[in-house]
Amino acid sequence: MSDKSSIKRVLYKVEQLVERGIDKRVRIAVTGLSGAGKTAFITSLMNQLLHIADNDQLPFLRAAKEGRILATKVSSYDELHIPEFKYKQSLDAIFDKKPTWPVSTTGISQAQLDIRYTIKNEWLKKLQKQSQLTVDIIDYPGEWLLDLPLLRLSFKDWSMQCHELLEQSELDSSWREQAVELIYQQPLQDDKIAQVSTEYKDFIRQNFSQQHTYNLLQPGRFILPGELAGAPVLDFFPVLDIDILNSDWSTLSSDSLIRILEKRFNYYKKQIIEPFFKEYFEKVDRQILLVDCLEVLNNGYQNYRNMQFTLSELLKSFHYGHSNWIKRMFSPSIDKLLIAATKADHVPPEQHRELELFLQKMLQGSRNDIQYEGIELETLAISAIKVTEAVMAEHQAQKLMCVKGVELSSGDEVINYPGKIAPHSLSKELWQEQQYDFVDFAIPGNLTSSILPHIRMDKVLQFLIGDKFR
Amino acid sequence: MKDKPVKIKSKSVDIAVEKVDEKLFEEAAEKSLADSSQFGRRSLSTTAKPKLLVKKSNKRIRKLFWPSLFTFVAGAAVYESYLFIENLFSLNSIVGIAATAVAGLVVVSGAVSLVKGWLSRRKLRNRKSKQMAFSQLISENTYGESQKLIDDVNSEIGQHLDLSGPISIYTGQKQQVHNDRELIQLYSQTVLEGLDEIALDTITKHATESAIMVALSPLAAADMALVAWRSSKMLQEVSRVYGCPQTTLGRIGLTRQVMTNMMLAGASDMLADAGAELLGKSLTATVSTKVAQGIGVGLLIARMGIQTMKLCRPVEFTDDNKPKLSYIRKSLYNKITTILKKSEPSKDAVKVKGEQDDRD
Incomplete structure (x- = not known):
């Protein structure tokens, strides 16, 4: 008798241990430049999962199709100092009488979802019927992501890069003319530095946020300071005088302007960027990179090159290779990367394959490197919130597949044929010949269901967390 | 390039706009096919492999x-x-x-x-060409070409089974934006997986029946006749589930293909099932010889059934949904042991090896 009860006790303990072992946690890093649709994506992702019980629009999420996902709830997370993701506000904005896109993020926020599901594995099922998957999602301004490549640059390298990019852009050089008057070898008062720095920030913000010369929009907190607004750590700017850049800096005294700027730059790297990414991207299991290809297509060759450069720099920082600093800093645990072309609903469905191919070609080099490291990689054309429908329209005796929706800028309903996306990379000349007109669409006021319509969010979910529902 | 973007204000111009229906989708698909060939589309053809040449003269006389x-x-x-x-x-x-x-x-x-x-x-030949058409669409990831094929298959299967339930689920879940690969996948998992279940049930039923018959029949010759009879019956029923029913004569062709496939696939199948077979052997070892023979025959028939499924299913199986022999074996073993236990609890039925040795 006593034997039996002790066996029971042991079994109970084993069961508890197994339960703890089976319960899983996934941390998803949603990465993307500003305007790529991170907030809309997270809102839709949470929406799909929170309505999982009555959501029959997720056929490609295998566990949901098998009816094994029981319910999802928002739960509180351990990192109490991070604000909560404003899911409700975002959703309210979408379902408002006058719907608007969720406002873009200005600070960091987090959401945690607990998903309850039935276990499929025959052996595990014998020990425990149900289990729980915890999904952590982090939202933060895309601008800050641009800081990541900065970690690999010294102050001199950074200045050099800014100099080259400004030379290329052939733009308004007012700030540079003013900067020439500065004597870098001599000390300068703090308030004067702050003034020049503010002018520099205004200058790049005005001239380049429309141009998408993303690497000039560094550091990210120049554009979106968050809680650092006005702090002296942000009072620096690059040296753009080529003579000084080519000179030897080792003889300069420590109170010279260059040394002060360098010190602040290094402080920014060490005290702002590193802790930020260490805290939020450590322990990341899955990554999704959202790319707005339509903006690139609309704006032509130079923008394409800029975006390509920025994204490959970005992915390089996330690389998983041996010689990389990130390997030392975070334990590299990302085993799946999804590269998603967002706003696929703005593209006629027959061209989704071309959109995917376009994105694949754009990031070919980075994809190759990542795949070499054995990371599972997928490219998808998705739309977190689908706001258009496909129609056939006849234009000049030609049948064209178009998208119909409410134009964001005018508020009118338009039928748009954006042009044919080439499934291969185009040369500079072909870029100039090829014209695209992708219209920004607004959210229609007639969204009735509480589940957001989407394109391929189920495939996204299957790729990111589908394998965890075993 | 002739291809210019067009934007039309719906209100301002009276323009012919139609809801996209199937026919238009096909037209668009044809167009996009033509367009994409302009970009030098490379299809993943499998014909690049070298082929073994056959000596013709010799074959002609033999033929x-x-x-x-x-x-x-x-x-x-x-x-x-x-x-x-x-x-x-x-x-x-x-x-x-x-x-x-x-x-x-x-x-x-x-x-x-x-x-x-x-x-x-x-x-059956037609089905084979459909299989190839589907896998081509899957590998090329085109848009708007699969619906016609799916409708064809639906009407073929619909002559033998009532598919209205699964088809309504399929139409409810498919979206305008789904490309061919997604549509075929969706069709496979909403409609065809239901058929797979029916087919597997049929196979299990026949395999169990013949296993019991062989276990009980006293004559070896009768065993062979039984196997031939039951297996041909099973091929007929399984092929009917997938909408390409085979008659007595047609079945000969199917049987031949199934047999060839089994021989070809036999080695790999055996490897894949090796682990399971080991377990199976320890199970068969515990029951008497005749019952073990029965289970063996049942497994053979089950394997034939699975090959038939592979030949008849319009969309080829993937790693996720391919039928497993282990599933049939388990229910086969369970059924046969329970039946024999009930009918003959004292004699010939289930014996632990040790007991058998004792008796000897």
């Missing part, structure tokens, strides 16, 4: 053997029956007429079943 033999035997039979009937007429005209009527019946029914067999074989 003549069966037709010539058949013609010879048939000619002899016709001549012989003619003589036979003529002989009967000379005896008695009524007997002669009766014999003629019977001979006529043989000819007519034979012709009908020949035609039916030929039709069913054509259906």
Whole structure:
């Protein structure tokens, strides 16, 4: 008798241990430049999962199709100092009488979802019927992501890069003319530095946020300071005088302007960027990179090159290779990367394959490197919130597949044929010949269901967390 | 480039706009196909592999053997029956007429079943080409071309099964934006996976039945006849589930293909099932020889059934949904042991090895 009860006790303990072992946690890093649709994506992702019980629009999420996902709830997370993701506000904005896109993020926020599901594995099922998957999602301004490549640059390298990019852009050089008057070898008062720095920030913000010369929009907190607004750590700017850049800096005294700027730059790297990414991207299991290809297509060759450069720099920082600093800093645990072309609903469905191919070609080099490291990689054309429908329209005796929706800028309903996306990379000349007109669409006021319509969010979910529902 | 973006304000211009229906989708797909060939589309063809050449002259003569033999035997039979009937007429005209009527019946029914067999074989060939068309669409990831094929398959299967339930789920879940690969995947998992279940149930039923029959039958020759009978019945039913039913004559073709496939796939299947087979052996080892034989035959039939499923399913199986022998084996073993336990609890039924040794 006593034997039996002790066996029971042991079994109970084993069961508890197994339960703890089976319960899983996934941390998803949603990465993307500003305007790529991170907030809309997270809102839709949470929406799909929170309505999982009555959501029959997720056929490609295998566990949901098998009816094994029981319910999802928002739960509180351990990192109490991070604000909560404003899911409700975002959703309210979408379902408002006058719907608007969720406002873009200005600070960091987090959401945690607990998903309850039935276990499929025959052996595990014998020990425990149900289990729980915890999904952590982090939202933060895309601008800050641009800081990541900065970690690999010294102050001199950074200045050099800014100099080259400004030379290329052939733009308004007012700030540079003013900067020439500065004597870098001599000390300068703090308030004067702050003034020049503010002018520099205004200058790049005005001239380049429309141009998408993303690497000039560094550091990210120049554009979106968050809680650092006005702090002296942000009072620096690059040296753009080529003579000084080519000179030897080792003889300069420590109170010279260059040394002060360098010190602040290094402080920014060490005290702002590193802790930020260490805290939020450590322990990341899955990554999704959202790319707005339509903006690139609309704006032509130079923008394409800029975006390509920025994204490959970005992915390089996330690389998983041996010689990389990130390997030392975070334990590299990302085993799946999804590269998603967002706003696929703005593209006629027959061209989704071309959109995917376009994105694949754009990031070919980075994809190759990542795949070499054995990371599972997928490219998808998705739309977190689908706001258009496909129609056939006849234009000049030609049948064209178009998208119909409410134009964001005018508020009118338009039928748009954006042009044919080439499934291969185009040369500079072909870029100039090829014209695209992708219209920004607004959210229609007639969204009735509480589940957001989407394109391929189920495939996204299957790729990111589908394998965890075993 | 002729391709310019167009934006039209819906209100301002009166323009012919139609909801996208299937027909238009097809047109668009044709167009996009034409357009994409302009960009030098590279399809993943499998014909790039080298092929073994066949010596033709040798084959031609060998090929003549069966037709010539058949013609010879048939000619002899016709001549012989003619003589036979003529002989009967000379005896008695009524007997002669009766014999003629019977001979006529043989000819007519034979012709009908020949035609039916030929039709069913054509259906099987047709199914094979559908399989290839589907896998081509999956690999090329095109848009708007799969719906017609799916409708075809639906109507074929619909003649034998009521598919309205699964099809309504399929149409509810498919979206305008889904490309061919996604549509086929969706179709496979909403409609075809239900058929797979029915087919697997059929296979399990037949495998169990023949396993029990073999376990109980006293004669080895009877075993063989049983296997032949049950397996051909099973092939017929499984092929019917997938909408390409095979008749007696057509079944010969199917059986031959199934057998060839089994021999070809046998080695890999065996490897894949090796782990499971080991477990199976320890199970069969615990029951008496006759029952073990029965389970063996049941497994053979199950394997044939799974091969039939592979041949008849319009969309080929993927790693996720391919039928597993282990599933059938488990229910086979469970059923046969429970049945035999019930019928003969004391004798021949389930014995632990040790007990058998003791008795000996």
